Amino acid sequence: MQYLLLCCFNEERWHKIPEAERERIMREYGAFQASLAASGRYVAGAKLGSTQSATTLREHAGKPVITDGPFAETKEQLGGYHLIDCKDLDEALAIARRIPTLAAGGAVEVRPVEFGHPA
Amino acid sequence: MRDSTEAVAPAVEIGVVVDRIYRNESRRIFATLIRLLGDFDVAEEALHEAFRAALEHWPRDGVPANPRAWLVSTGRFKAIDGIRRRSRFDSLEDRVDEVEAIVDESIDFDGEGIADDRLRLIFTCCHPALAADAQVALTLREVCGLTTEAIAQAFLAAPPTLAQRIVRAKAKIRDARIPYEVPEPNELPARLDSVLRVIYLVFNEGYSASSGSDLLRVDLSSEAIRLGRLLVALLPDPEATGLLALMLLQESRRAARVSPQGEIVLLDDQDRTQWDGALIGEGTALVQHALASRRFGPYTLQAAIAAVHANAKRSVDTDWSEIVGIYDVLLRIEASPIVELNRAVAVAMRDGPRAALALIDAILARGELRDYHLAHAARADMHRRLGDAAQARAAYDRAIALARQEPERRFLERRRAQVASGDAAD
Numbered sequence: 001m002q003y004l005l006l007c008c009f010n011e012e013r014w015h016k017i018p019e020a021e022r023e024r025i026m027r028e029y030g031a032f033q034a035s036l037a038a039s040g041r042y043v044a045g046a047k048l049g050s051t052q053s054a055t056t057l058r059e060h061a062g063k064p065v066i067t068d069g070p071f072a073e074t075k076e077q078l079g080g081y082h083l084i085d086c087k088d089l090d091e092a093l094a095i096a097r098r099i100p101t102l103a104a105g106g107a108v109e110v111r112p113v114e115f116g117h118p119a
Numbered sequence: 120m121r122d123s124t125e126a127v128a129p130a131v132e133i134g135v136v137v138d139r140i141y142r143n144e145s146r147r148i149f150a151t152l153i154r155l156l157g158d159f160d161v162a163e164e165a166l167h168e169a170f171r172a173a174l175e176h177w178p179r180d181g182v183p184a185n186p187r188a189w190l191v192s193t194g195r196f197k198a199i200d201g202i203r204r205r206s207r208f209d210s211l212e213d214r215v216d217e218v219e220a221i222v223d224e225s226i227d228f229d230g231e232g233i234a235d236d237r238l239r240l241i242f243t244c245c246h247p248a249l250a251a252d253a254q255v256a257l258t259l260r261e262v263c264g265l266t267t268e269a270i271a272q273a274f275l276a277a278p279p280t281l282a283q284r285i286v287r288a289k290a291k292i293r294d295a296r297i298p299y300e301v302p303e304p305n306e307l308p309a310r311l312d313s314v315l316r317v318i319y320l321v322f323n324e325g326y327s328a329s330s331g332s333d334l335l336r337v338d339l340s341s342e343a344i345r346l347g348r349l350l351v352a353l354l355p356d357p358e359a360t361g362l363l364a365l366m367l368l369q370e371s372r373r374a375a376r377v378s379p380q381g382e383i384v385l386l387d388d389q390d391r392t393q394w395d396g397a398l399i400g401e402g403t404a405l406v407q408h409a410l411a412s413r414r415f416g417p418y419t420l421q422a423a424i425a426a427v428h429a430n431a432k433r434s435v436d437t438d439w440s441e442i443v444g445i446y447d448v449l450l451r452i453e454a455s456p457i458v459e460l461n462r463a464v465a466v467a468m469r470d471g472p473r474a475a476l477a478l479i480d481a482i483l484a485r486g487e488l489r490d491y492h493l494a495h496a497a498r499a500d501m502h503r504r505l506g507d508a509a510q511a512r513a514a515y516d517r518a519i520a521l522a523r524q525e526p527e528r529r530f531l532e533r534r535r536a537q538v539a540s541g542d543a544a545d
Contacts, residue, residue: 001296088298089248090306112295 002043002085002113003092007099008076009106011050017104028100036082041095045082076107083113133178140186141170146264148190150236154299155191156198159261159289164201169194237262238349239301244288245313246297253288258317259324260285263339269324307354314350315362315418318343322366326373340370357412361419364405368425371398383530387434399429420449439469456487460494467501476501492521496531503538511538 014022036042051070058065070077079101086092089110096108145166152162169190183189244258259265271281291297302310322343347363350356375389384390406426409419424445431437446462459482467475479498488494499514515535522528 088296089246090298090300090302093248110295114294 002083004111004113005082005096006078006109007080009079009101010075011077025100025104032098032100041084041086043083043085047080051077136182137173144187146262147237148187150240151191152194154236155195161198165194165198168197235349239299241314242301243297243299245317248297249288253284254313255317255320256281256284257288263321311356315358318346319362357409357414358416358418360405361409361415361422364402365418365422365425367398367402368422368429371395371429381526383526417449417453420445439465443469456482464497472501472504490521492518508538
């Protein structure tokens with residue numbers, strides 16, 4: 001069963017973290033990513049650009065409406081994701097638990113994948 | 120010669136036997152069926168199919184030597200048949216896989232230690248990925264077999280709301296694939312808190328039914344104690360021990376707590392020779408064990424209070440200073456208006472009703488317990504002891520209007536009548 005780990009973090013807070021600390025977190029992220037790949041649970045993943053670079057598209061009266069910014073103004077913003085393959089939620093939660101941004105105040109939403117499309 | 124005392128009995132008698140087994144065993148059978156079938160709803164259907172088959176076969180073939188094993192195995196085969204039948208129409212590959220997965224599973228009828236299916240079911244129902252209120256509702260429904268109506272009443276919620284909460288929780292277990300497993304030892308402590316909370320609620324559901332005329336439900340309390348014992352055996356955690364102690368000490372007073380006419384008897388007025396000495400001994404030893412760990416919490420402290428009561432030979436021997444002291448520690452760990460109210464009642468015993476009344480009025484003024492009948496009953500009692508009949512009657516009226524349990528209402532009405540007849544102070 002696949003789970004999508006949505007890594008959320010308050011961007012403003014992220015930029016207030018001292019650079020050395022951010023670098024350390026990113027190094028931990030690299031190690032986490034490597035061990036995840038080695039475990040055979042890894043399917044896909046990416047770090048996203050900041051919400052400042054986001055563009056949101058909606059439809060109104062049959063016409064596209066394009067706005068600057070993310071789809072919702074939230075305290076935490078989606079910053080990246082990992083798609084993993086696990087036997088159950090507990091295994092997914094145990095992997096999510098190791099995401100390095102958690103200790104710095106981040107949140108990880110764990111969502112089961114209902115169905116996917118092969119590449 | 121009959122191979123079993125209940126074999127080849129008339130259908131009516133078999134019906135009684137099946138009813139009894141359903142009452143006593145159906146939740147355990149259900150828990151095993153979930154493990155074997157991997158789905159709550161499939162297991163529920165299999166459970167009913169199995170009992171239907173029992174009503175059909177047992178009058179002819181006799182009651183099997185191990186009815187539970189028979190019902191589990193029948194339920195499992197009925198479910199496999201059902202999936203096979205459906206797969207003939209669907210002709211889906213995964214249906215076949217589903218059957219293979221079920222058939223491959225080896226049957227474990229006797230939950231050895233950690234493998235107890237009901238414990239597994241409890242941990243799944245109490246999984247932190249489920250909303251807290253859903254955990255309790257689901258456990259009461261699936262583990263204890265309470266009706267949605269009874270659970271709704273306990274939660275002061277509308278039955279459809281409760282039903283929806285349970286359906287949603289089951290859907291999340293299935294869709295997010297919450298495992299049907301007792302957590303790994305390193306995850307256990309974190310998962311324990313909600314389990315303890317749920318077990319204690321189950322105990323209370325049995326110890327004092329939340330509404331209606333049936334004050335005591337023996338089966339649910341023994342069920343909670345059994346689960347508590349199993350949990351302590353599985354995880355020698357001080358709070359699990361404390362909870363078991365608390366349940367045993369409360370259970371020890373069961374016989375004295377209600378009169379033969381079904382009326383409530385207050386702790387002060389209980390015939391202490393009716394208290395169960397064996398349960399008190401076991402409960403007290405467990406409390407001491409939990410306290411000695413220095414890692415205890417609210418359940419252990421409540422058990423410690425119950426132990427002080429249990430070990431007082433007469434009501435007047437109760438060490439109220441000790442009890443107030445434990446309540447102080449309890450409030451530091453877990454501030455709650457109900458704990459404050461109980462502390463106020465202990466203060467009344469130590470310092471007199473006037474001091475307690477000031478505390479109770481302050482708690483009521485904050486509003487959280489405004490609709491809690493026992494807060495008004497306690498207030499009425501303080502006024503009664505102070506000889507203020509009018510205030511006492513008014514407070515009893517409020518308590519009677521709020522009480523949901525028939526015996527509690529009758530008790531409060533008796534107390535109110537005593538005040539009215541001038542028998543005010545004691």
